[in-house]
Structure formats: C-alpha cells, structure tokens
Amino acid sequence: MIDLKFLRENPEVVKQNIRNKFQDSKLPLVDEVIELDDSFRKFKLEGDTLRADRNKLSKQIGTLMAQGKKDEAEKVKAQVSANAQRLAELEKLEDEYAGKIKKIMMTIPNIIDPSVPIGKDDSENVEVQRFGEPKVPDFEIPYHTDIMESFNGIDLDSARRVAGNGFYYLMGDIARLHSAVISYARDFMINRGFTYCVPPFMIRSDVVTGVMSFAEMDAMMYKIEGEDLYLIGTSEHSMIGKFIDTITPEEELPKTLTSYSPCFRKEKGAHGIEERGVYRIHQFEKQEMIVVCKPEDSKMWFDKLWQNTVDLFRSMDIPVRTLECCSGDLADLKVKSVDVEAWSPRQKKYFEVGSCSNLGDAQARRLRIRVAGKDGKKYFAHTLNNTVVAPPRMLIAFLENNLNADGSVNIPEVLRPYMGGMTKIVKK
C-alpha cells in the first residue's frame, strides 16, 4: 500500500511503476482514485463544517438548559435537526468513498526499487551470484524420498492414512537431522545478534487481513472452525503482527528477530501438492528472520538478510545462488526481493529454499507500524523478512549434496553437535 498523498502528487511515477510490472489493466485506477479522493475531501470538508455547527449549537443548548430557558433551547434544537439530514447523507458518502479509495489503494503496487530488473514473469528473474561449486557426482543421485527411505527416515504411507497427501512422518536420523538443522539455524541467527522468538502459531482474522491480500488468504490459510483464528502460513505473520498499531522510539530500532514456527499452507491454486515427497507440503517447520528498521536502513538490511541465508547454507556445504525477482514476478507489496536457491545435483539445477523481501513502508502503512523520531515526528517503519531455513525442503538439497557413493550422508561439522557427534548417516 503506497501513500495516497504520494500518488496524488506523482501520478506519472505510479503509472510508470504499474507499466514496469506489466499490470497495465490497473492504469485507469490511478486517475480514478484521484477523482474519488477529490470528492471525498469535498464531502469531508462540508461534513466537518456541519459537524462544527452542530457542536457549537449543542453547547448553546447546554448553556440554555442550565439557565432553565427551555423554550429557547427547543428553538436551537430545531436548527440542529435542520442540518441533520444533509449531514447523515454526507457521512454515508464519506464512508462510501473512503472504502472505495482504500480498496483501490490496496491493489496499487508498491514502487519498486530502481535496481529491480524489468521483466514479465519468473522466467525473466536474474541470477545475481553463485556461492560454492555446483557439483554433479559420477554416481546417480536418487529422488530425495528414496534417500530418506534408505535410512527408514520417512513414512509417507502412514501420513497419507492419518492426515492425507501433503504430510509426512520423519523418522529416526532423518527426523533428528531435521531438528538439528532448525536448532543450528536458530543459534546461527542468535550469534548474528538476532533475538530468538517463539510466536503464536494461530492469529486472528484482523491480523491476517493486515499481512496479506484476500486472494493469498484464501489460497493459503487454514481457519479454525468456530473461532476467529487461522493457522499461520509463516511466522512472518505473527512476527510482523506483533508490531500492529505500535509507535516505536527511533533509538529502539532496528528490531531484528528470528522466529521458529511450524507453517501451515493449503497450497491451493497454481501449483497445489503435485510434487512427490517433501518439496511442497501442507505443514513444515521454518526458522525465519524479520527486521523492522528506519527507512534509510532498509537497503542495508536487505543485503545483510539474504547474506545470512547464503552463509548458513555454505556452512553446510550446500552450493547456492541468489536470484533477483524481476518487476513482473515481484508481489505488489514488495520493493525488492531475492530468492536463495540451493543446488540440486540430481536435477542439475537450482531450486528455491528461501525468499528475502524488502517491503519498504507498505506493510507498515497497512498495519500502522510507526516510529517516533527524535524530533517528535512520526513516520512509517520499513519491514523486511527472510527465510533462514525451512528444513523439510532444505533436506532435499542437504541429502543430495552430502550423499556419498556408498549411500551414506555426510554430516557437516557445524551440525555434528546437534547430531550427538555423528559424522555420517549410514544405513542400518
């Protein structure tokens, strides 16, 4: 959500941004919202004047009643009711126009960063940098569920009977590895100065509508029957929600948090649960990082955030690359975003394991997350979020990259303390 004043003063900038995102059907909305806003301000001005009159007259009535002049008071009352009808009309119009304006403003995309490459869709995303050598070993790498099964590490049959497609039982060393990755990632972020947080895994509907669009909500969120509660799709939801309607003193920024949570997603729509295994599932666990900072610091934090994920993966010997989201593939709320992708020696390509986003002040404006400057001025914060690691999916990359010809899997040194000193997972 961008600032209405900015749109009013820079309609051409907003329009060019819409063209850059290949959403030309939204172009007429800019002029439409300017007209609606113009009318709204007229209605408000007239309404304010009438309300001012009413307030004045009501005070007179009070004074007259106190003096016992009932007849005169009745006369003034009649004056008030004369304007009551017009005022009621205006109040209805004010509500109506404010609603229309907000609805349109929610669909106008955020102004993208000048560094974002222009492109229509995900096929035009741009590789930024590779980290580590993408190796293809001379033996065949099995599908990830087959690797897991070779250690009796996954039971999808039981999961299907118990919960349906899109769920899993992780077992034994693989389950332990999963927990080890989460614990290691948590400590990794704590060591980089982030504050660890375990947030609520369910949130109210008003928080949900604050952090995502209706379409996203419908495609992702599970609702608890009979309660005003939804299972979170990512801890970003409860972590950003933490700051709704807050004014934080400037000197307390930045807020840098790393949170653990299970994540629940319907995965309804475009992809669905089609891939076999643990690539796309209804429930997974994730370590996340979020930052709330001053506007001038958000670019610096953006680069630090994705670098954290890259460093984490490199410390586990997994080659990764960063992929910059082009304008057309960038979600409307985002200023800039890069995906961190891990190397799959089986598929001989990189696949997404994390996503780092700078939301600018768009999310903050929607959720009223404000900062009090030293001079007393209030302004909207910038918000960012990034995946530290989401193990079920990252285990695919982990197992493929650390697999040996004999079927065993190496445990990188950093994970060993979390695996009871184990150096290798071997078949039993």
Next chain:
RNA sequence: GGAGAAAUCGCGUAGUUGGUCGAGCGCGCACGAUUGGAAAUCGUGUAACCGGUAACACGGUUCGAGAGUUCGAAUCUCUCUUUCUCCGCCA
C-alpha cells in the same frame, strides 16, 4: 468452561443522576528562569489521525474496539476484545 471486577492523554490516577470534559491532578519529558555549575525551586508546554494552510491559524474524529439512544456520550444500552480475582480443568 463458570462467577465477579475493571479498561481514561508516556506512567499513575480524577471524572458515571449525559451538557463550558479532548478531559483535572501527580509523575515523567521538553523549553525557559534562578545558579559559578548542578540539585532543589518556580514558570510554560507536553496525544494520535484526517481535512485545511506556502507555513501558521482553524475545523473534524478518537476516553479498549464496534454498533446504538440523544440536539449533545468518558458518562446510558448492546456486542466483542483484553486484564485482574475466585472456582473448575489441565501440559
């Protein structure tokens, strides 16, 4: 889950037979005076959002949230949320 009490300007509080209450007082904070400097003291100021203005002025809205009664609501009615106390139940 049941019973009761409560939610006011950063904090603590006053205000409930509806009318100079957008709100008094204390603390905190800011500025000024006093002082060699400081403490203490005294004085002044101290919410957010929207409209309006070149900038002021000015106007509107908000006393947990929403709806209602009324010419007028912090005060009355309804719904919701949260907190505290007691009981029940449980990791």
